[in-house]
Amino acid sequence: MRLLSTSEFAAELASPYSESELARSELVIDGKRTGIVVTGAVLEAALAWHNYRLAFLTDDIPFEETLRIYMFDSDLKTVDTASLGAMYSTGTFAELKLQPPNAVTFRFFGGIIWRMVLLTEQEFALPCLSDPSGVHRPFKFLRQFRVEGKPQPESARSAARDKLEDALLEGLRSEESLLTAEDWKAIRDESHAKLAERQKPR
Incomplete structure (x- = not known):
């Protein structure tokens, strides 16, 4: 298992996103066009495992991003193939880590670390029922990889942020407070960072 460089595996935009169609890209292997076009605009990463290649692409839609x-x-x-995403939700692909012999982890959306397990043989899976919330696949009964994770509801994360904002705002407006607006901004930034860290799975 290893990451592929952009000279080994790349994707060139074939058609941009429009109101009627998602962006599509052509795969380029070892600098040569393949004629194979897939949905997605930005190649986030590619890796090789046994005789397989895996590609992670995003649609480049900031406020409703999807990972493919x-x-x-x-x-x-x-x-x-599988896609990760949810309506009115977005994510940023980050922290891809290889876990030999057959797994990778990454962050995208849902406030968690996702885990992907690669299979040497296809396994049976019930369509729409065998994958976590936010994971979508074509309708079929066999899969070559599993996606594991339990995304935190956006409402729960938003509620925690709102509660923190209210507490900080109340402190800033308090007549007894000796802190300046700049002090409260520093506290706010640090509190948000700690909240995000606490919401990460352990």
Whole structure:
């Protein structure tokens, strides 16, 4: 298992996002166009595992981002695919880590670390029921990788942020407070950072 460089595996935008269609990109292997076009605008990462290649692409839609995962065999045929995202929710692909022999972890949305387990043989999976909330696949009964994670509801994360904001605002407006607005801003930034850290899974 290893990450692929952009000279080994790349994606060039074939058609941009429009109101009627999502962006699509053509795969480029070892500097050569393949003619294979997939949905997605930005190649976030690619890796090789056994005879498979995996690609992680995002749509480049800031306020409703989707992560698309593709698994290709040695002939670049798609053997499995999944997308992560939710309506009116967004995410940033980050912290990709390889966990040999057959797993990777990353962050995207839901306030958690997602884990992806690669399978040497396809396994049975019930459509719409075998994946966590926010994970979507084409309707089929076999899969070549699992996506594991339990995204935190956006409402819960928003409620925690709102409660923190109210407490800080009340402190700033208090006549007994000896702190300046700049002091409260520093406290606010630090509190948000600690809140985000606490919401990470352990």
